[in-house]
Amino acid sequence: MNMENPKTYSRRSFLKSSALTSGGLMLSFTWLSGFRPADKMAELNLPEQWNQVTGYIQITSDNMIKIFCPNPEFGQNVMTSLPMIVAEELDIDWKNVVVEMSTHDNVKFGSQFTGGSNSVRMYWKPLREAGAAARQMLCQAAADTWGVPLAEVTTKAGILSHSSGKSAKYGEMASKAATIAVPKGMKLKDPKDFAVVRNSKKNVEGEKIVTGKPLFGLDYRVDGMLIAMIQHPPAFGLKLKSFDASQTLKMPGIKDVFTLKLYEDGFQQGGFDTRTFNDLLVIVGNTTWEVMNARKKLKVEWEQAGDVKDTLTGRGGKREVIIPGRLESSSNQLEMMQERAKQPSTVLRKDGDPETAFKNASQIIERTYNAPFLAHNCLEPINFFAHVTDEEALLAGPLQAPGWTEPTLSKLLNLPADKIEIQMTRMGGGFGRRAYGQYLYEAALISKKAKAPIKLMYTREDDMTYGIYRPMYTATYRAALDANKKLIGFHVIGGGIPENPVHANRFPAGAIDNYLAEGWEIPSNITIGAFRAPRSNFNAAAEQSFLDEVAEAMGKDPIALRLELLNRAKDNPVGKNNDYDAKRYIGVLELLREKSGWGKPENSGRKRGVAAYFCHASYAGHVVDMVMRDGQPYVEQVFSAVDCGVVVNPDAAINMVQGAVVDGIGNSLYGALTHKDGAPEQTNFHNYRIIRHNEAPKKIEVHFVENDIDPTGLGEPPFPPVFGAVANALYKTTGKRYYNQPFAVDMTKS
């Protein structure tokens, strides 16, 4: 990236080797095959003193080691934690490491997807193998140079040694090592010998962040770059009818106003190719303020789009779907869901005989939970740089999923993938929003039509009203208790606009003999997508709140009931497809109970709520201590317990859990995007409430279960259970159950 020197950018030679593209995404293979002979160094456009040992490690003669980070950074700290994994097996001193974000290269680095709490989980083994292979190549180079057996060469913190007294820095052997074939099947370290991993390292970009260096997409500039904005329809279900740009074009600095189509008719959209509005009205000018102002002078007529047919591919295969044209309002959205819930649903899982269990029940508890659309509101609004010519394309900006974006871009621009370069800048938040490359396609098409390098920029209002939202969800939970207050049946039926939230094979599936999970969906023109722990962020709120009510009806402590059910699932599970490990789940709840002092009387006036959840292969739980303050619920302190396997960078992991807690409190109490006649009613932070300093807890104490399990997810798992814990604490605090998010709004309605 050339952001340190924003005045110029040179198009480096494209590195991608099409010969390997058919090899798929076997990460360990592609990582290790990233080795390039020394004669390719010039192409890399890197200082000659960097000797490339494998595709992602470079070493200078004075032992500085550069590690390329494959996955884009959006605050989860992968630019630090992924290189730490390499450094561990490479056996080097962390203070000699510099980290650079790699550009997108499907062949060399795989999909480079940041999301799904996947980065550390997916790259753990390949990166360890990569570090170990590079270390062995250095050892082999030393063995060959010194004429000693490979087995007798040892390493310590970047120094190669032999018992004869010979020693060398890695850097001295680097160029020789680079000529050795990459070995495979390396023995990896025993976790007890970890010297880098499990030791907190500071954010490698920390100093750049606090000194205001141009790290982000919105900071990316080149000479001659124009600013582009899209005037999108004010409501979902509308489209452009006509426009008059005569006033706009008279404004200073304005270059052009034009329309373009995002996808041509019949375009086959991949799984992440969202289409919010297809006819884009674009304004291009010199500076941001000029474009913002001139855009206000556009005279635009909109009309109803009617039903639209989309051709989708990706998961689920090629299919045509009708996107309904109706203009939705929040009041009828809820009515539509209530109506739909009465119709037959898809059975997602059935164990035992739930119908009979409910028929024979002496008590049935039934509750319905609702949650609104949510806007991601990444603090860096959506933007992307594009410079597209007839021959090639350079794109740079905040993007979570370059590997899924590139194939679509290739089709849209009619350019082969090796003529497209995607640079991933640091992202000012992601939360799932930037997994959808629509804005990047928009930027590319605008640049192509404007025949200029452009920066597409969404204002905050654009970002909030032209989003890829967390869907609106509802779920009804039912529990059947027999005369002895034993839980004999469980039923969940969930639905949403436009997505069904139910995870049918998650707890408490597996713990109850008679179990039924059902789901339904209502198609909509409101574009939706992943939002930090998709579906889980709703399910954990509903299910964990419901389990509290069931525990109360059974006369049991909330943690005791959960442990009882989990022990059943561990010792004698119902069904075969339970997707969680009851033992790890139990471990988190037990750690949480111990660290929070659960059950011990407290005189603070605080009321407690608990919840735990499994998602993204990890387990997390919270105890939330709440008070009423100035008539509003306030979470004063939180205890968190997490099992995510090996914790690579503990202090950063604590930071992320604390952040998830704050985010969860904010969204459960305040978060909502509502619609009126298709138009989002919230447009900026004056009416979309985001949690602020004075609303964050005074203390969030984070504990990790200690084990040697390969890392599982962390960015998302701590987020969903916050919603449930807040709901349960709210009940204890107010004596009333709240079923509709956001809770702070629900409280004002009753």
Add this chain to the structure above:
Amino acid sequence: MAKYNLKVNGKNHLIDVDPSTPMLWVLRDHLNLQGTKYGCGVAMCGACTVHLNGSAVRSCQLPVSAVGKQAITTIEGLSANATHPVQKAWIEHDVAQCGYCQAGQIMSATSLLKDNPHPSDEDIDGYMSGNICRCGTYLRIKEAIKTAAKASKTQPQKK
């Protein structure tokens, strides 16, 4: 369009822009100082916070025509190499997650500490609540401000 001679981070800059242009866009688009961030454009998030004569202001609401001879300091002018006590405290506590809001947070915190060298938790909450952190790093921001306050030479006043 009109000409302005602006004093930013101790240097004078002559620019020719529309008088209504907010300082945020003057800094970012005309002076190539990208450290000051755009978050909302309506003074609701604090990402664009800079100092005007040493006090925190939201640069998205400060038209260039209102600046006159007053000195502007941005995150780039706080120190070039993270030696300011607030920047050091931010690194010590490894505050940032995505990092996008942190320049604005630091500029607000610096201004707070100038007016109130030893703020209480409530003082920090009150002053800093105009700065949104979407990643939720508020606890660490508070700890970093306290660390920076301890590093200050001013003695805490008895309250």
